[in-house]
């Protein structure tokens with residue numbers, strides 16, 4: 234039977250990387266974004282919708298006939314509170330509520346390491362389900378996303394998996410990302426595991442590759458069937474030659490959320506500059 238998967242934020246960074254990787258013969262990808270999406274290539278089994286995740290009517294229509302939602306939409310960087318509240322927090326509510334109204338049983342939420350950014354490297358491996366320690370307005374929205382997901386799982390019996398994504402890019406861009414990197418192929422493997430695992434209920438898993446420098450648990454992700462095949466170490470020499478070793482006193486070295494925990498990411502300053 235053909236499966237239909239709705240991907241929100243499909244024109245964004247992670248969405249663009251996942252589009253070709255999540256394609257399958259027995260699957261239609263329904264791609265949604267507020268930005269214009271590249272049209273379907275020859276033979277590509279996609280449907281495109283240009284709409285905001287904050288638009289309940291549009292989201293309800295987008296969820297019609299869908300087997301699962303992968304919610305990647307929203308601001309992917311720090312923003313002033315009003316935008317985070319509207320797009321990331323309310324938008325996630327709308328996605329979950331529209332899915333519930335349309336009887337979609339499974340939602341995979343793109344959470345982030347910034348939901349727990351103030352975890353210290355010195356405290357050892359970052360656990361699955363670590364209590365929220367958001368580092369920014371954006372991080373708060375990811376903690377709220379997880380709380381909303383938990384509520385929809387408990388109250389309505391939906392399967393909701395929150396993936397605390399580290400850094401999903403084609404290659405690690407800096408030294409911190411040698412720990413936090415999620416290769417695009419591993420990202421797709423993890424999303425496939427999230428879609429396939431029977432009756433997961435509510436889960437929070439780390440979205441990182443099995444990097445030599447990883448300090449994140451992969452236990453819960455592995456329980457879903459995720460098997461990482463990539464390791465950022467293959468880029469280590471190149472990244473270190475470009476950036477040098479991290480200063481052990483720096484935010485990037487000390488905190489999970491890296492520089493986002495430091496004064497340059499001061500959200501109050503951002504608010505003042507609105």
Ligand code: 15L
Pocket residue numbers: 309310345346347398399400401410413490
């Ligand atoms: C995130 O959550 C961001 O969306 C992404 O742009 C990266 O900065 C990533 O975290 C990270 O921490 O590297």
